[in-house]
Amino acid sequence: MNFFPLMMMKLEQVTVDYVGDISGKPALQEISFELPKGSWTAVIGDNGSGKSTLSKVMSGFLPVSEGRRVLAAGHRVYAVLQNPETQLLGETVDEELQLSLRSLTDMDARDKEKRMRELLNEVGLSVPLDRPVKHLSGGQKQLLNIACCLGAGADPILFDEATSMLDPGSRKSVMEAAVRLHRLGTTIVWVTHRMEELCFAERILLLEHGHVRYDGETEAFFYGQDQAGNYDPGEPSPCEQLGYEPPYVVQVARSLHKRGYLLQARPLFSAQLSEEVKRCQSQ
């Protein structure tokens, strides 16, 4: 089988050992996984588990000590980082977007302006093109970063704690923009500490002391099932076994399951839970 029509990235037995790390243990130890094109993978782990190191390896910023990282030909990883300030170079929104469109040398100025407005629209950022970047809020700067990724045709995009400095409203806007990009087929890697953000991912990679401790589907992470595919709500889920608190929606659903209600439902979002409750009431 040809690997790369389907896969965006592959890590094979990747180990990273920082020179001068006093812990004496590698930051990443023999990590292997593949990222399918168009997938959404979330990476979680406690402080010091190796998330930032993994992000840097995936972005190509950090060489590996052992193993290898392979990226599909013709792609490069774009990152949206925690602090949007560190990524913006232009004085105005227009300048920033122009930078992302610089490869479109055949496009005339009017079409470029139209494209820039489309990009802002696609990420839900309604500001004029001549707005100075320094007058944008943190959330708006993050949306501008995402619009630039979109303009540059970025795939994959790695969001490294991209919402951690934002208020709830801005966090929601950034999530919505990422969801739109994913629907357009972009491969997303989402590094976070926030459990509710994991629900947008199809797959969870959980790091512990530089190892992958969990690699599986999001629903299975929060709800769990045995080898035969059977579900016992009395059994702790992988999320609970690994000492993480599930999002509130999952907690509510699990407690209903334990009382014998909605046993087939596996909601991850409040809208899904309320749909399931409505369905149950109408039966």
Ligand SMILES: Nc1ncnc2c1ncn2[C@@H]1O[C@H](COP(=O)(O)OP(=O)(O)OP(=O)(O)O)[C@@H](O)[C@H]1O
């Ligand atoms: N530049 C460095 N030099 C030496 N050791 C480092 C360096 N960067 C990270 N480490 C070590 O590598 C390990 C993993 O760190 P990393 O920053 O990747 O974890 P993390 O999961 O991102 O943590 P956090 O959630 O606190 O950001 C830690 O033991 C850390 O001390």
